[in-house]
Amino acid sequence: MSTLSRRAFLRHASQFAALGAAAPLGLSLASIGAASAATLPPDYRALVCVFLYGGNDSHNSIVSFDEPTHARYAQARGNLALTRDALAPWLLDPALAFPDGQAFAFHPALQALHPLFTNGQLALAMRVGTLLQPTTREDFFAQRHLPPKLMSHNDQFSEWQSLLAEGAQSGWGGRIGDLLANDAGQQGSLFTAMSLDGSAVFSTGSSVNEFMLASTGPIHVAPVPGAPGSAGAILNSLTRGSPQLMRRELARRTQVAETGATQLDSALAGIGSFGLPATPLGLQLDMVARLVAARDRLGMKRQTFFVSMPGFDLHSGMALGHAPLLQELGDALAAFQAAMNDAGLGDAVLSFTASDFGRALTANGDGTDHGWAGHHLVMGGAVKPRQWVGAVPRCELGASDEVGQGRMLPAISVDQLGATLATWMGVPDSDLATVFPRIGQFPQRTLDLLR
Structure with a gap:
């Protein structure tokens, strides 16, 4: 079974398990907004995970x-290398210079960023990857302290989203919701963790269940097409009482x-499109922007969102x-941040990219093979x-920061x-260890990334 068909099977098989099992029935917008257990500050904050399925090539991003x-990069990349002339307009000027005179530029397709x-x-978060603990090149070749099934798509996108291999039951976006929902006064809400990518383990917690929408x-x-009234009949059939446990749970x-979908219809009424690009990612982020705009109607103070791109x-x-x-990614992210800024929420929403893994530096002809660490973006007014943060790659085969074919060793977990x-x-x-059970293995628990 191919990677894509297997992933599609797993997603469809988990659809019913992610509909919101822990939430009570019959919630109303008024009762959500009237929740009184809130102890967090009265601001709104949201995380948006933008997952790049398949393993983005960071060396060309x-x-x-x-x-x-x-020169080393170009020698390894051959005809896939971008020229310095093409990169020069998009050279990055960091507040703290990169070490040893190194410099970096965005791919021209990311120029909107x-x-x-x-x-x-x-x-920028550079050389980020899945780790059990700080790991060296020697550890890699001795097969010590390594995450399970490195460079396997299904296991590594699960590691990124949940910190566990394929089959994990919760992700760190959902676990953040578990910890904050009560203090945010939204313990009864269906909308703490939301996914626009079907069922994503990132958005599933223990008490918080992801809510999926398109x-x-x-x-x-x-x-049924051409059958008026069939939707109601199907809903009545699916929600009919039954002595069978599985049918009752399905009902x-x-x-x-259905209750949650109706609530969202009401909350989104009158909140139109933000005009983001009409691409698959742009449309997902446009819906996220609409949901953020509806936060007060839904009584939300803390939310996580999951969107994705394949390919x-x-x-x-x-x-x-x-x-x-990259053009779709850059244009959609830039438009989303502009929408948040225009809404006065530029500091309230942080978006970040994630991907199964990075890719090898050396080209295989017309492409690149699976790697380990990759570079990622963190976007929002809260960043410094x-x-x-992290470490820059030397693009030198045999160096201490690569594990063969220019595959980057993670400097950040x-x-x-x-x-x-x-x-x-x-x-x-x-409470960080509740969300990230391995965080105690790393001397620096958090990164100097945010204001």
Whole structure:
């Protein structure tokens, strides 16, 4: 079974398990808004995870620019290398200089993000990857202290989202919701963790269950084409009482999902499109913007959102296929941040990229193979201006920061990046291990990334 078909199977198989099992029935917008258990500050904060499925090639996204490193990069990349002339307009000027005279530039297709970095609303997390504990090149070759099934798509996107291999039951976005929902006064809400990518383990917690919707809006029971009234009949059939345990549970979850969809219809009424690009990612982020705009109607103070893009597994066709993906990503992110700024919420929402893994530096001909660490973006008014954290790659085969074919060794763990974002959301340091069980293995629990 191919990676995509297997992923599709797993997502469809888990649909009913993610409809909101822990939520009570019959919630109203008024009762959500009247919750009185809130103890967090009276601001609103949200995390938006933008997952790049397939393993984005970081070497051609945030590209080595200084002459010595670029020469090594170009030698390894061959015809896939970007020229310094093409990169020069998008050179990055960090507040703290990169070490050893190194320099980096955005891929030209990411040019929409360049002003965000320059103006202080975009930061870089460099050489981020899944880790059990700090790990060296020697550990890798001795197969010590390594996450399970490195460079396997399903296991590594699960590691990124949940810190566990494929089959995990909760993700760190959902676990943040578990900890904060009560203090935010939204313990009865269906909308603490929301996914626009079907079922995503990132958004599932223990008491908090992800609520799924589409970029077009809430998902209702669909009618049979050409059969008026069929949607109601199907809903009645699905929610009918039964002596069988599984049918009762299906009925309950279906009713919860339909109740939530109806609530969202009401909350979103009159909140139109923010005009983001009409691409798959742009439409997802446009819906996120609408949901953020509806936060007060829904009684929300803390939320996580999950959106995604497929297509980054470019073993071949990279020369033609990678730039359009980055163009969609950069244009959608820049438009989303502009929408948040215009709404006065630029400081209230943090967006970040994630991906199964980075890719090898050396080209395999017309593409690149699976790697380990990668570079990622953190966007929002809360980031430190022109900041970067982590470590830069030398693009030198055999160096201490690579594990073969230029695959980057992580300098930052997903746990550390996630703990930094969770702390900004309001998770106390004493509770970080509940969300990130391995965080105690790392001497620096959080990163100097946010204001």
